[in-house]
Amino acid sequence: MTTSTKAAKIERLAELTAQNETSSGASLWREAFRRLKTSKMAIIGGVVIAAFIVMAVVGPWVAPHSPKALTWKDEVFLNRGEFVGPRGENWFGLDHLGRDMFSRFLVGARQTLLVGVVSMLIGLIIGAVIGVVSGAAATLGGAAGRRVDTVVMRITDIMLALPSLLLAASIAAVMGQSLTTVMIAVGVVQIPIFARLLRGSMLAQGSKDYVLAAKSLGIRKRRIVVTQILPNSLSPVIVQATLSLATAIIEAAALSYLGLGNPDPSVPEWGVMLSQAQRFFDNAPMMAVYPAVGIIITALGFTLLGEAMREALDPKLRG
Amino acid sequence: MSLLELNDVKVHFPIKRGVFFDRTVGHVYAVDGISLKVEAGETYGLVGESGCGKTTLGRAVLRLVDITSGEVVLDGTDLASLPDKEMRSMRRRLQMVFQDPLGSLNPRQNIESILSEGMAAHGIGANQEERREKIRAILAKVGLPSNALSRYPHEFSGGQRQRIGIARALVLEPDVIICDEPVSALDVSIQAQVVNLLDELQEELGLTYVVIAHDLAVVRHISDVIGVMYLGSLVEEAPSDSLYAEPKHPYTKALMSAVPIPDPVVEEARERILLTGDLPSPANPPSGCRFHTRCPWAQPKCKEERPQLREVGDGHRVACHFVEDIESGVLQIGTDRAAVVPAARTEDAGIEAAAAKAAEAAEAAEDKAVEEKSASVEATDSEAAETDSTESAKDSTAQGA
Ligand SMILES: Nc1ncnc2c1ncn2[C@@H]1O[C@H](COP(=O)(O)OP(=O)(O)OP(=O)(O)O)[C@@H](O)[C@H]1O
Ligand code: SF4
Ligand SMILES: [Mg+2]
Numbered sequence: 001m002t003t004s005t006k007a008a009k010i011e012r013l014a015e016l017t018a019q020n021e022t023s024s025g026a027s028l029w030r031e032a033f034r035r036l037k038t039s040k041m042a043i044i045g046g047v048v049i050a051a052f053i054v055m056a057v058v059g060p061w062v063a064p065h066s067p068k069a070l071t072w073k074d075e076v077f078l079n080r081g082e083f084v085g086p087r088g089e090n091w092f093g094l095d096h097l098g099r100d101m102f103s104r105f106l107v108g109a110r111q112t113l114l115v116g117v118v119s120m121l122i123g124l125i126i127g128a129v130i131g132v133v134s135g136a137a138a139t140l141g142g143a144a145g146r147r148v149d150t151v152v153m154r155i156t157d158i159m160l161a162l163p164s165l166l167l168a169a170s171i172a173a174v175m176g177q178s179l180t181t182v183m184i185a186v187g188v189v190q191i192p193i194f195a196r197l198l199r200g201s202m203l204a205q206g207s208k209d210y211v212l213a214a215k216s217l218g219i220r221k222r223r224i225v226v227t228q229i230l231p232n233s234l235s236p237v238i239v240q241a242t243l244s245l246a247t248a249i250i251e252a253a254a255l256s257y258l259g260l261g262n263p264d265p266s267v268p269e270w271g272v273m274l275s276q277a278q279r280f281f282d283n284a285p286m287m288a289v290y291p292a293v294g295i296i297i298t299a300l301g302f303t304l305l306g307e308a309m310r311e312a313l314d315p316k317l318r319g
Numbered sequence: 320m321s322l323l324e325l326n327d328v329k330v331h332f333p334i335k336r337g338v339f340f341d342r343t344v345g346h347v348y349a350v351d352g353i354s355l356k357v358e359a360g361e362t363y364g365l366v367g368e369s370g371c372g373k374t375t376l377g378r379a380v381l382r383l384v385d386i387t388s389g390e391v392v393l394d395g396t397d398l399a400s401l402p403d404k405e406m407r408s409m410r411r412r413l414q415m416v417f418q419d420p421l422g423s424l425n426p427r428q429n430i431e432s433i434l435s436e437g438m439a440a441h442g443i444g445a446n447q448e449e450r451r452e453k454i455r456a457i458l459a460k461v462g463l464p465s466n467a468l469s470r471y472p473h474e475f476s477g478g479q480r481q482r483i484g485i486a487r488a489l490v491l492e493p494d495v496i497i498c499d500e501p502v503s504a505l506d507v508s509i510q511a512q513v514v515n516l517l518d519e520l521q522e523e524l525g526l527t528y529v530v531i532a533h534d535l536a537v538v539r540h541i542s543d544v545i546g547v548m549y550l551g552s553l554v555e556e557a558p559s560d561s562l563y564a565e566p567k568h569p570y571t572k573a574l575m576s577a578v579p580i581p582d583p584v585v586e587e588a589r590e591r592i593l594l595t596g597d598l599p600s601p602a603n604p605p606s607g608c609r610f611h612t613r614c615p616w617a618q619p620k621c622k623e624e625r626p627q628l629r630e631v632g633d634g635h636r637v638a639c640h641f642v643e644d645i646e647s648g649v650l651q652i653g654t655d656r657a658a659v660v661p662a663a664r665t666e667d668a669g670i671e672a673a674a675a676k677a678a679e680a681a682e683a684a685e686d687k688a689v690e691e692k693s694a695s696v697e698a699t700d701s702e703a704a705e706t707d708s709t710e711s712a713k714d715s716t717a718q719g720a
Contacts, residue, residue: 026474027429216415218411218441
């Protein structure tokens with residue numbers, strides 16, 4: 001027997017025993033994660049998001065200049081209409097007031113991330129609570145529960161029917177201009193989406209045999225919701241949460257752009273920066289390009305990761 | 320007293336429609352008045368075509384669907400009227416094995432968790448360690464390796480999953496297990512294994528089974544008594560052997576005649592009864608005898624009066640007005656009893672009289688043909704109505720989803 005075939009045999013044996021060891025149960029979550037790790041979309045999305053988060057966290061500390069101070073204002077005022085482009089000292093150039101654009105971009109990332117995450121959480125948490133109540137009532141609450149569910153769902157239908165930007169603008173109009181307003185407005189728009197999604201998902205699970213089996217075992221309804229229905233209903237919600245970070249960032253930018261965001265224009269935020277750049281677009285298009293590209297790439301990152309998660313969590317693709 | 324007794328159990332699903340608040344526009348008469356008894360330690364086989372309400376009946380027994388009326392008496396306690404809390408503790412005694420092994424196991428729970436949840440709910444075993452011991456013993460009994468505990472349902476084969484389903488029922492030490500088509504989703508080669516397992520477990524643990532199946536072959540060997548369902552009601556019930564040897568109800572005869580017999584000579588001579596028409600919709604069941612739209616022996620009376628299940632000897636209970644006449648051959652397929660029966664009674668009458676009778680019979684037959692024509696028109700009408708109502712039923716489920 002040659003050494004090479006021997007080696008191959010040993011390897012094969014090692015493979016077999018390794019397989020035996022791993023037969024100790026793989027939960028669906030773990031399998032989904034394993035699939036996610038091998039997905040190119042997820043990796044690209046993850047890298048973009050990681051970069052964005054790092055930027056948002058450390059940005060204010062590593063920014064080379066003050067994002068608010070009008071450090072180079074004389075230079076800009078002297079050259080009215082001629083903007084200072086990228087240079088050694090200011091990588092992204094200066095804005096119309098002589099502030100360092102690169103520093104503003106770095107610091108602005110934090111605001112943008114904050115708006116995205118907070119408004120997504122507002123939508124997710126409130127929406128999920130409504131969805132769980134409605135879904136649980138519809139699946140296990142009997143006739144009275146179904147009535148509760150119908151009423152709740154009609155309300156969310158009405159919310160869904162309103163154009164999201166209009167709804168957000170009205171909320172902003174009522175509450176006044178501030179970053180909080182933007183976050184609430186964007187979050188509220190997401191509420192019915194999350195509510196419907198979770199409720200629909202729970203309803204689909206609620207009619208499955210394993211829920212009946214749990215009932216026939218004599219398990220309490222509340223426990224059935226928590227241990228049986230909910231864990232199986234979460235995948236689409238997780239995917240939606242990731243995807244809606246993208247929409248939240250874009251919508252928050254849109255609201256800021258419309259002037260409904262933070263009334264203090266010196267605080268950098270990508271949406272605000274974009275709206276400020278508008279006036280000077282003819283002379284200094286790059287002023288708009290930096291925040292716009294930042295928004296697009298970040299949104300794309302969240303979308304990529306969301307789509308990859310959708311695929312990874314799809315039980316039909318299990319393997 | 321029988322261990323499990325159903326008295327006139329009805330399950331009618333409301334068909335809902337409406338934009339804001341649902342309005343009930345009709346009912347699906349899925350189970351429409353079923354009475355039967357299951358003796359301790361025996362197996363009661365329930366057969367019938369798809370959609371006849373077998374699953375619904377099984378679920379009604381476990382109160383997994385709302386029982387519209389009737390009693391489900393387990394060991395002297397009526398489950399249908401039991402308050403929720405007491406029902407929960409009674410559930411231990413009554414378990415179910417589902418048709419779809421994968422669908423009936425929570426994909427995100429491992430086997431230990433699936434099997435111990437019910438035990439925890441009923442306070443079986445002081446702690447998880449004790450429960451695990453018991454689960455190991457039961458896994459061995461159903462033929463699963465004990466390293467199955469930490470694994471998840473998708474990691475098993477179909478047959479193994481069904482064994483898990485059986486183990487889940489067994490850990491609660493139930494008296495009665497309802498098996499809803501326990502093998503129909505499995506490969507044919509594995510079906511026998513699972514049926515044998517059920518059989519062994521019954522012997523060892525003294526279990527009582529209600530086994531639901533859509534074909535007679537599965538229940539034949541394991542059932543002591545077989546009930547045949549048609550459109551929400553029981554049409555015939557008899558000891559297994561007796562039912563096979565001598566089916567009495569026209570529907571049972573038709574079911575049996577559809578099963579080919581291996582012996583070519585017998586197969587050749589076998590009387591085949593073809594059922595015409597489709598299964599009527601349970602949302603709009605035929606009047607009188609539910610089977611009259613397809614029964615080759617149907618008489619005018621069948622349309623008007625619903626036959627009750629009654630003893631007809633040999634341990635058979637049959638719901639048919641004319642079993643005796645069909646049995647004795649007085650009533651032949653396609654004849655009108657009104658024409659035949661008087662003739663049979665006046666055997667000593669002269670030839671002329673007989674000829675007159677024959678003419679009458681011929682006339683009657685013609686009449687019947689006309690009647691049949693109009694009946695078929697009616698049938699198409701009601702079929703159209705049925706499609707409507709099934710659609711609305713679909714609607715309502717779609718809305719529910
Ligand atoms: N929850 C429900 N709501 C409305 N109609 C229902 C419901 N469950 C069952 N039905 C209807 O009741 C009838 C009986 O269904 P059931 O599932 O009991 O039949 P089955 O004999 O088990 O059929 P199969 O062999 O296909 O399993 C069918 O017409 C079905 O559409
Ligand atoms: S009652 Fe009439 S229709 Fe029904 S099975 Fe008997 S003969 Fe046929
Ligand atoms: Mg069924």
